Amino acid sequence: MFESMFNPKSIAVIGASNKTESVGYGVMKSLLQGFVMNSGYGRPFTGKIYPVNPNIERIMSLECFKNVLEIKENVDLAVICVPAAIVPNIITQCGKKGIKNAVIISAGFAEIGSKGKELQDKIIAVAVKYKINILGPNCLGFIRPSTGLNASFALTSPPAGNVAFITQSGALADSVIDWAVKERYSFSSIISVGNSALLDSSDFIEWAGEDPQTKVITAYIEGINNGRKLMKVISNVTKKKPVIILKGGRTANGSKAAGSHTASLAGNSRVFEAAVLQSGGIMADTVEDLFDFAKVLSEQPMLKENAIAVVTNSGAGGVLCADYCERYNLKLVELKKETLKKLDATKLMSPVYSRRNPLDIVGDALPKTFNAAITTLIQEDYISGIFVIQTIQTMTQPTADAEVAVESFKKFKKPVICVFMGGKFSSKAVNTLQNNNIPDFNDVKKAVKAMSLLAGNKKIE
Amino acid sequence: MDFNKTEDLLTKHGFPLIQSARGCNLKSLTKDIERKNLKPPFFLKGYGREILHKTELGLVQQVQTMEELEKKLNLMRKNKKVETFIAQEKKEGIELMVGALNDSIFGRSVLFGLGGISVELYHDVSIGIAPLNQEIVKKMVFETKAGAFFNGFRGIKLEYSKIEELLLKTENAFDFLNFKTLDFNPVIFGKDGPAIVDFRVV
Numbered sequence: 001m002f003e004s005m006f007n008p009k010s011i012a013v014i015g016a017s018n019k020t021e022s023v024g025y026g027v028m029k030s031l032l033q034g035f036v037m038n039s040g041y042g043r044p045f046t047g048k049i050y051p052v053n054p055n056i057e058r059i060m061s062l063e064c065f066k067n068v069l070e071i072k073e074n075v076d077l078a079v080i081c082v083p084a085a086i087v088p089n090i091i092t093q094c095g096k097k098g099i100k101n102a103v104i105i106s107a108g109f110a111e112i113g114s115k116g117k118e119l120q121d122k123i124i125a126v127a128v129k130y131k132i133n134i135l136g137p138n139c140l141g142f143i144r145p146s147t148g149l150n151a152s153f154a155l156t157s158p159p160a161g162n163v164a165f166i167t168q169s170g171a172l173a174d175s176v177i178d179w180a181v182k183e184r185y186s187f188s189s190i191i192s193v194g195n196s197a198l199l200d201s202s203d204f205i206e207w208a209g210e211d212p213q214t215k216v217i218t219a220y221i222e223g224i225n226n227g228r229k230l231m232k233v234i235s236n237v238t239k240k241k242p243v244i245i246l247k248g249g250r251t252a253n254g255s256k257a258a259g260s261h262t263a264s265l266a267g268n269s270r271v272f273e274a275a276v277l278q279s280g281g282i283m284a285d286t287v288e289d290l291f292d293f294a295k296v297l298s299e300q301p302m303l304k305e306n307a308i309a310v311v312t313n314s315g316a317g318g319v320l321c322a323d324y325c326e327r328y329n330l331k332l333v334e335l336k337k338e339t340l341k342k343l344d345a346t347k348l349m350s351p352v353y354s355r356r357n358p359l360d361i362v363g364d365a366l367p368k369t370f371n372a373a374i375t376t377l378i379q380e381d382y383i384s385g386i387f388v389i390q391t392i393q394t395m396t397q398p399t400a401d402a403e404v405a406v407e408s409f410k411k412f413k414k415p416v417i418c419v420f421m422g423g424k425f426s427s428k429a430v431n432t433l434q435n436n437n438i439p440d441f442n443d444v445k446k447a448v449k450a451m452s453l454l455a456g457n458k459k460i461e
Numbered sequence: 462m463d464f465n466k467t468e469d470l471l472t473k474h475g476f477p478l479i480q481s482a483r484g485c486n487l488k489s490l491t492k493d494i495e496r497k498n499l500k501p502p503f504f505l506k507g508y509g510r511e512i513l514h515k516t517e518l519g520l521v522q523q524v525q526t527m528e529e530l531e532k533k534l535n536l537m538r539k540n541k542k543v544e545t546f547i548a549q550e551k552k553e554g555i556e557l558m559v560g561a562l563n564d565s566i567f568g569r570s571v572l573f574g575l576g577g578i579s580v581e582l583y584h585d586v587s588i589g590i591a592p593l594n595q596e597i598v599k600k601m602v603f604e605t606k607a608g609a610f611f612n613g614f615r616g617i618k619l620e621y622s623k624i625e626e627l628l629l630k631t632e633n634a635f636d637f638l639n640f641k642t643l644d645f646n647p648v649i650f651g652k653d654g655p656a657i658v659d660f661r662v663v
Contacts, residue, residue, distance in 0.1 A: 227567030231590065271564045274588035278597060 002207050005101035005133050006144060006189070008076035009047045011151065012068050012099070014090055015082035015106075016051030016059050023081040023105055024053070026153030027141065028060055031079075034148060035156040039181040042157025043148030050075060068097045077101045079141060079151050084108030087137065088122040095130025102127070103151055104137035110195050111138050120197050127198055139194025140170030143177075146188040146213040154190075161186020162215035163294040164208035166201050168193055168222045168248070176287070184434065185291045188213040200224060202233045209237035216241060216298045218290050222248040227272075231279045238280035242297045245276050245283055246290045277458050285461045289449070292439075293460075296450040299437035300415045303384045306455045307333045309377045310358035310387045313365040313396065317389035317419065317444060318358030324448035329457055332357050339380055346372040363393050367400035374404060378412045385415035385454065387447060390429075392422040398429030406436040415454050419447045464508065464545060467662055470637055476630065479649070479656040481549040487534050490546050491527070501526055502551050504658075505533050507543035516578070523551070549658060554651030555610050555619065558586070561631050561643040571631050573624075575607040576647035591632050598628045610650070623654040638662060 011031060017024030026036050031049050034042025050073075051059040054066045065071050068078065068090075078094045080087060084106050094102055109120040120137065127134050135142060141152030145160035154173065158180035167173045170192040180187065188211065191204050201221050208217045217237065224230055234243050247269055273283055284290040308330050312318045325332050335357050343349050343359075348369045354360035361373050370388070377383050388405050392398060398420055409416040418433050418440040420426045433440040441447040449460050465483075472478055482497050484490030507520035515521050520537055524530040530548065537543055558576030563569055567590050574586035587601040602608045602624060611621040627648070634643055644661040 224566060227564070227590075231567070270586070271562070271567050271570055271588055271590070274570070275567045275590050278590055278600075 001210055002101070002133060002203075004076040005135070006142070006149075006207070006211075007147065008101065008149075010050065010073060010075050011045065011047065011077045011079060012050040012052050012065075012071060012075045014052040014068065014078055014080045014094075016053050016056075016064065018056065018059055023153045027079050027081055027105070027151070030141075030143075030150035030152055030154065030157075032060060034150050036153070037156045039156040039158075041145065041159045041181065042150055045149050045151075047076075048073065068093050068099065071097070075099050077103065077151065079103045079105065081105040081153070084116065084119055084137070088119065088126060091123055091126045091130075091132065091134075095126060095132060100131065101133045101135075103135045103139070103141050104194070104197075105139060105141055105153065106136075107138040109137045109197070120195065124197055134198040135191070136194040137197060138170075140173050140192035142189060142191040143187070144189045144213075145186070152190075152192070156181060158190070159184055159186035160188070162188050162213060162298050163291070164188050164211065164214040164217045165190045165219070165291075166193060166204045166208065166217070167191070167220040168196070168201065169220060170194065172220055172287070176291070180291075185295060188215075196224075200226070200229075202226065202230045205230075205237060205243060206233045209233070209240060209243075214241065216294045217243045218246070218284075218294045219243070220246045220248060220287075220290070221272075227275055231275050234276060234279035234281040242294075243281045244290055244293050244297075245281055246285075246287060247272055247276075247283070273459075280458075282453065282458045282460075289460070292441075292446060292450060293453055296417070296439045296453055299439060300417070300454055301413060302456065303415055303451070303454045305382075305384045306331045307382055307384045308387065308451060309333060309335070309380075309383045309385075310389060311361060311370065311373045311377060312358055312387075312389035312391075313361055313363050313370075313393070314389060314391040314421075315360055317391060317421070318354070318360050320444040321358055321387055321389060321419075321448060324445050328448050328452035328460060330448060330452055330455055333383055335359070335377075336380075336382070339376065342376050343373065346376065348372040358387075358389075363391070364395050366395065367397050367404055370401045371404045371407075374408045374416075375412075378408050378414055378416075383414075385417070385451060387417055387419065387451065389419040389444065389447075390421065390426075392420075392426055398422070398426045399432055402429035402432040402438075405438055406432060409436070409438055415451065417441075417447045417451050419444050467638065467660070471634075471657070471660065474630070474633065474637060476634075476645075477627070477654065477656050478660075479549050479552060479658050481547050483545055483547045485545055487531055487546075490530075490534070490548060494548055499548065499550060501530065501548075503530065503548040504551060505530055505537070506547045506549065506659075507537040507540065508545045508547060509540075509542040510544065511542045512540075524548075552649045552651055552656050552658070554649040554656075555607075555617065556647035557607055557624070557650050557655070558644065558646035559627055559631050559648050559657075560645065561634055561640070562588075563635070563641050569632065569635050571601075571628055573601050573607070573628055574605050580646060589628070591635070593629055593632050595625065595629075598625050601628065619650050620654060624650070627655050 015024040031045045051064045109116040158177045208214045350362040482493035522533045556577035560572035569591035587604040589597045589601045645657045
């Protein structure tokens with residue numbers, strides 16, 4: 001499905017340019033080096049690149065073609081960034097050339113009103129005639145960090161990972177990428193669907209369902225035209241991997257903005273939400289939740305049972321965690337007498353440790369105490385997952401504590417979610433956790449929401 | 462479609478409409494009450510195609526006797542938009558709502574939640590996309606706060622199988638009624654099951 005679109009061997013950039021402020025320049029740079037601004041991520045495209053522009057001879061050391069028909073070799077994908085009015089002609093040329101995939105970045109179609117809609121309909125007619133897959137128009141393009149292909153004019157490339165992001169807003173994608181670089185959220189692909197003239201979010205969710213590089217699928221959707229198609233795709237895909245949706249245009253005002261944004265009507269959002277949940281999808285409430293959820297689901301296994309234990313060196317951490325667990329339908333287990341005996345037998349527990357769940361091992365706990373507590377609890381059959389909540393005192397050793405959490409997760413393969421509360425002096429520990437696929441949050445509520453997902457809850461606000 | 466025809470269709474298809482009599486004036490209403498052998502106390506309601514919220518206009522009144530019914534009906538007649546009067550048997554129970562919607566994006570959907578004026582206040586509503594099945598209905602009911610009444614809440618335990626039956630039946634309404642939205646609100650759910658007290662078809 002869409003094999004030659006997302007894994008092309010050759011790409012023509014129609015509207016390629018040397019002018020630094022143009023989209024055609026951005027696309028060329030992104031293909032040639034993997035980014036416009038260097039974030040440390042992004043790789044050059046290894047296939048053939050054919051710039052197309054009738055007014056220029058050479059672009060960035062490459063020979064420039066007057067039109068696609070002049071290119072002798074086979075072209076898998078066309079990236080189009082020319083004024084809207086000539087796009088129908090360009091698509092016709094692509095059809096004649098035998099190009100089967102086009103990304104139309106150009107704006108000025110259905111999103112601007114009836115005149116633009118006419119142009120868009122023309123494109124659809126040509127694309128159907130020549131059997132061309134169309135992404136867009138009015139989109140940012142797509143990026144596949146996992147395979148090193150950046151067919152967009154995004155600012156830069158995000159780190160490569162296993163989360164696909166399909167978005168109806170290109171601008172949102174741009175900011176998410178910048179944020180992802182800083183916070184190290186990573187992606188298998190980012191696809192900006194724009195006006196979805198021919199292919200819509202459902203088609204790309206379906207593709208991501210088949211994509212071996214993708215483990216979790218996220219999508220930002222404002223409106224769709226075919227609700228039943230979305231339901232069918234989500235039902236099928238969620239048998240293999242999670243699908244998380246953030247819906248824009250949920251209120252009357254939001255819907256108004258969405259209507260003018262991508263020229264598609266936002267469906268009744270309550271029905272939308274019901275449809276996604278009924279199909280097995282997950283609803284996120286914020287952009288941050290969308291990617292936090294994706295990270296957790298891509299890094300941690302699901303809970304075998306809804307039966308959780310908390311290990312903490314802070315009373316407050318435990319109390320807050322218990323409060324949120326109730327709100328987000330997580331069950332804190334009661335510790336059995338045998339477990340307490342095992343804890344006592346380690347001779348590492350403080351004389352005043354809580355002896356109940358949340359297990360408060362007291363402020364002065366050292367890494368060996370954390371280790372004794374975590375490894376004892378995680379090995380109990382009746383405990384399916386663990387929160388480690390660490391506050392930072394003078395004797396606390398965050399990095400060593402983080403290593404304890406990492407070792408337990410690796411050895412026992414049960415979900416471990418951490419809250420290493422703090423800032424500057426916890427950052428090294430947080431890196432250790434993140435590098436080893438353990439989600440860490442600075443706030444207990446976020447951690448509980450994440451664990452709730454692993455318990456199979458699908459609506460978490 | 463007019464009220465009477467809709468009512469007949471719903472009754473024919475086994476929807477539990479509350480026992481009621483109707484008429485466009487006191488005489489025809491009284492005649493219908495006698496024919497159906499109904500006894501006060503009643504809820505007396507004034508209906509009109511242009512009237513959306515009856516309570517605020519004084520068009521929902523409790524009457525204990527036939528004399529009181531005459532008095533209240535004469536008051537309601539002052540509102541020229543009132544076309545039909547209905548006398549309904551009073552029923553004790555929890556006010557719920559059941560609805561159906563032909564959504565422009567997702568198509569046939571069924572709604573369930575707390576009913577009466579609480580609908581607008583709490584928005585305690587869940588939605589199931591057709592075709593429904595027992596599993597979807599169960600999720601719908603227990604996702605709402607109203608679902609608590611079917612688990613047992615403050616000494617009230619409503620019979621779950623009856624709301625399940627009504628929700629599954631509501632999906633069938635698409636087959637014999639033509640509508641964008643269909644409201645059963647309130648559905649008063651008592652010991653003997655649900656009774657549709659009011660319905661609206663748009």
